[in-house]
Amino acid sequence: TDTMLESRPQTQQRNNHSGQETSLWSSGFGMKLEAVTPFLGKYRPFVGRCCQTCTPKSWESLFHRSIMDLGFCNVILVKEENTRFRGWLVRRLCYFLWSLEQHIPTSCDASPKIMESTGVQNLLSGRVPGGAGEGQAPSLVKKEVHRLLGHIQAPLHPFLLRLFSWALLWFLNRLFLNVQLHKGQMKMVHKATQVGSPLIFLSTHKSLMDGILLPFVLLSQGLGVLRVAWDPCTCSPALRALLRKLGVLFLPPEANLPLDSSEGIRARAVVRATVEQLLVSGQPLLIFLEEPPGHPGPRLSALGQAWLGLVVQVVQEGIIPDAMLVPVAITYDRVPDAPSDMNHASAPLGLWTGALAVLRRLHKCWGCSSRVCVRVHFGQPFSLQEYTINARSCWDGRQTLEHLLQPIVLGQCSVVPDTEKEQEWTPTTGLLLALKEKDQLLVRRLSQHVLNASVASAAVMSTAIMATLLLFKHQKGVALSKLLGEFSWLTEETLLRGFDVGFSGQLRCLTKHTLSLLRAHVVLLRVHQGDLVVVPRPGPGLTYLARLSADLLPAFLSEAVGACAVRGLLAGRVPPEGPWELQGIELLSQNELYRQILLLLHLLPQDLLLTKPCQSSYCYCQEVLDRLIQCGLLVAEETPSFRPACDTKRKHLSAKLLWKPSGDFTDSDSDDFQETEGRCFRLSQQSRCPDFFLFLCRLLSPMLKAFAQAAAFLHQGQLPDTEAGYLEQLFQFLKASAQEEGMFEYADLTLALSAVWTFKDLGVLQEIPSPAGPQLHLSPTFANRDNQDKLEQFIRQFICS
Template sequence: MRNNCVYADPKGMIADAVQNKRVQRAIHRSAMNDSDGAKNEETYQRSAHKHEGRALYVIKRMSATIMNITLRITGYLILRILSFLVDGIHMHRGQAEMVRQAAKRDVPIILVPLHRSHLDYLLMSLTLFINEVPCPFIAAGDNLNIPVLGWWFRQIGAFFIKRKLDKVVGKKDFVYRAALHTYMEQILMRNQNMEFFIGAIADAYILPASVSYEKIIEGNFVGETMVRNLGYDVKILAGGYSKKKESIFSPIIGLWNAFHSSFGHIRVNFAQPFSLKEYLESAQRVVPIQSELSMKPRLEKAISDNSLYGTDVVLEDQRQLIRGLGEHIILDSQDASSIMSTNLLSFLLLTKHRRGTTMKQLQTDFDIVKEEVTSRRRDVGFSGETSDVIKHAMNILGPKLVKSEMRPVNPDVIPSVGGERGQLMNQRDIVVPNTSLPNVFELSYYANTVVSVFVMESVVANAVVSLVGDRLVTIGDTPKKSILISKSKVMQKAEELCDMLQFEFTFTRPCENLLAIISDALEDLVVAEVLVNPKNSNNPSADSEWARRIAKSSFWDEDTGGEEEENSFNSYQTKVELEVAATPEALERLQYFQRMLGPLIEGYWLSSCNLVRLLDDNMSEAEFSSITNSYAKERIFKGLATYGLHYKCLCCNFVYNILRIPYVSLILLYTAESCAMDTLRNSWKVFAHWEVISYYYKEDKTKMVQLQEGYRTEDQLSAFIDKIEAFKT
């Protein structure tokens, strides 16, 4: 490794950052606040001097110092260590050449990878270093700024950022925000690459990237991210492990444990880089679509609390533009990522074979899903005989997640002459997933990579099932009786579900139309013969043409043609009907797509049911989240979350007793994943966005949650719960 790239002088960047006008204004503003409007000049000067010293300290503490010698040593060590842990690190040659060409254009590259592991930082830098591309300055959490390792991380490009930008809730730290913004700007102004995003430069190439693992090296990292809670030990909440404070011994212990495991293959992928300047010049504000479920703009997400600026200084147009850029990057990175063998195996076991299946059937389904993935232009990170790939994936996941056991299949009882108990014959090797807590969270983590491939089909399938309801149970018994549904109602329901899951998935790029995406997914289900166009229906290909015309007019043109196209489209869709296919194969495939989002929908419904606890009195956020999660776990431990068993939900009894909501005969399938804290927490974000709940702080800084006006009576809240329950099947 002979990479000798030139990196910016850290001392020069620090000096320029401190003298920057933005930082000086922040110093002045903070000093004015401390000195009560500068009524006392001496007090003001003393305060200004203090904040100027703090600005210098902050920038020095966060700054990185990239050294080629450290990069070479680190690269050698990482390659040696990984040679014992993984079977190989793979990168497409065409992608490597694409990145090299982008680096030659004298424009900084902003590398934005999907974050799956702490190893991402090292792999991205290592990949660029080997391909003679300058290593990026990496935005890292200050929890990694620990003795010895913190110094080493700085030498390979890490600059450290606080997880919470403000020390005091509700009071912005102007000096820190300005220092961070300016330091990042200085990096890009010197044509240095960076793993982050910031503006105020002439241009930069945005490079979406992704690292795909067959197995995450951190181990408990997955459990922590899936079940961690606000201020509570997650051992109590979901059988996981509390997040430990980083120390110099943590990576050493983790490395020691890793040497006794197998982690398979790693794929590093880069998407096509695009010019930030060209994006900003061409992009326009997305026109939101109204949702009847929330009666708020479609997919207009809440703002991050950790944004460099708050709502008081960022205009709505700018906020929409930044959000659109983020969604574009996420989808580009997602499309570039590889589906690994462990992803596909976990997906199949959780969606089709939770009770286990034979190796022969698993191989058949594995090949089918693999073909469906590649037909959607997604890459797979494995090759070879299917049986070998599955066995390899099972070995990587380990017996704690997937195991093989012998089970009798249609056993024959052969009595013995002495009258002893007969013997069971026809035993087969069955592959069985571990769906108990917390193991199911890790399986779900691997499976979710594949769910993103089929997410729109699953959204539409859930919309169809929510409209058909109980009729779906009897359709197989009466094949002559068809079930017709309005296409416009299916699309409306699909929109509502996208709105509800907006914090779980990114559905569209800013240049795409959600209606067009839903319409294409509907047509895919028609092609798959899950849905059927009645004999007297119009040409189905016209649907996509109408959708594409909307996409061109609604978002990118300012004239009124877009509204006319959309109104005409809605009128057309109202007249179109679809028929739910009555064949066993079609019904099985419909349920297969529906189950992909089943755990998420159940989690949101469960979360909405627990809002009844706020009818009597407001609660602290920590207490409310703890009670809700504990209740979700209780359902699982009582057997109410066993997949495939039909029960009346305990939560239905709870809602009935509190709100007197009559439950008719609920025949529901429950999954343990519904109690994941990430799912529950995202549901609260949506409820707050819909203005069902809101947060406020007490005098002691305790964060409280309350119901909003319009949802503080039993009838109002039950109506809201019913809307969520409509998607739960």
């Protein structure tokens, strides 16, 4: 099959097989395949438990005991039974009747209460900077406060909400095949409402529809109208005016002005008073912790951290006793509003352009059988007050990547410093800067903690599994019969690692549905004996498959980091193309593995790793090593000079061990590291290990190859230049290199931006102020071509071809 695919002329192949391929899609592949029962029977792992270290009471009390006995519900499936009425007419008006029966609280204008708050009264009386008495009359200040309130929110419009719910329900049923929600997760959320504290939903951000879909889901589950903190840059003024009546909150642009600006002080005081009134009234709030889709920048949202910082400040000052934080994730088979070019953020969405986009989407979906499946996930709620008291992080004594990694890259040092990496890419807004420094740190690590929980609770969709198999295992094509078996294998491996999947059913139906969603990026070819060959379309479509496969990476991230670290450890001992048996001869000591894993952890961006702030790098190293042993890639090798590796009994217990916090590895004597220095491992010689090892290494190959190409581009780039200009240079170089190599998975603007920012942290690129703005320069250290080659060689040691 490979020979046939490599030798065929692509142009003639498309013409000859276009009709045959169309018939294959329409006939359901034309194969008789055996039906397969749902994967692992009824077993699904429970995901989304809160951190037992930071929130032990919430971990125990807010968990629903019978969660695994509850099933799923399709939120958009509304029938006659969902209303109080029955009959022929009801069956045709059930959507409208359902929207009328939803509980929407009586609309009331919160402006008088906000005006009576302490912060606003201080402004009107001139007791704080930015208020009356500084050249402005109290009436003018009061008028400005009302203007800011009108920009932030508006009173809810019940009739408009019901009308919008009816229209949205009708639209969602034509856009999506289903919107699945776990009943047990919803039970936990309802249990958290009984505590009496307001609910703060902290969500990932996969689609522009998330801000509409999630409030609709929560309204349908009886939680009332959800207030949503929306990015004002994504909407036009007319659309913002409509969304404010539906419960959306918008941050005024004056809130990001400098701290000494009177307009900024006034705007931040009004926003703070609005959040106070909202939390005191017990209304739920939705905050997106990720940047909007298509936004080339850091993963953590600066706007989301600003809103979360206000909530933290209100709780810490005792205005409300507590707030319940709920991690939320939403996953799609295929993001419905993904633009054709994801590398550039789209223009703000207008009211009429949004309506036209909805009509075009309905026209496209009319009669389409390959509709999208959606899964909404709610993690276990936890107490913000409890987290604030118990939160422990490894932030003390951090060093920049330049001090941690640059001496090792250049060969000046071989010892990895015993400290954590300092890497903060998310810009700090005016609202966050107005907080105390310790509160800013608390908000940043809380955001990272919750986003880690949200990603861990997100189910893996079938398109992510299929894209991973086609991209990293069978880029030259695979028989459909073999693909079915590997789809089942990878699904079970995902479930066994504690990650849920967003699908179930017969294997043939799942495969047909998934390949139909990926139809624009795969080709079906018929071969002898009635089998089919599935081939990824060569070209930039592989970049799309790489983005889909990124959703599967969190499930295998620890093993992937460990496999790439082992590859780097073996790079200087055996040839990269050497046989597996030769690589298995080498003994790998535990200290060497720790060092290599730490180097890779420092190199990879924090946005990818999303490690918990309460977990040190050395704890993560041990977790990686344990995962490699559990999956069978590493086998402990016992040496005669040391006690057996399986003997975990300690020779002595020091007094420090009795009180030392978990994750603290500073006292090597009490941890008895001298005993572990002799522990060695070999690569397992099982038949499945070479393929699985290669598969794990390739999961990180898009980012590592982008970093290696960025290092190779250093001597070709035109510097000095602005960051945006240099980023465009690098992106064009990545696309040209991908075209030459035929490997498009790393030709992504997001990966290019990660490479530029990592090189800035590493001291390769320096940002120097200039009259025209900040300019990127190549640092004197890496102006030397030899040092550039050392950097590229350091990165390429982790890449497995």
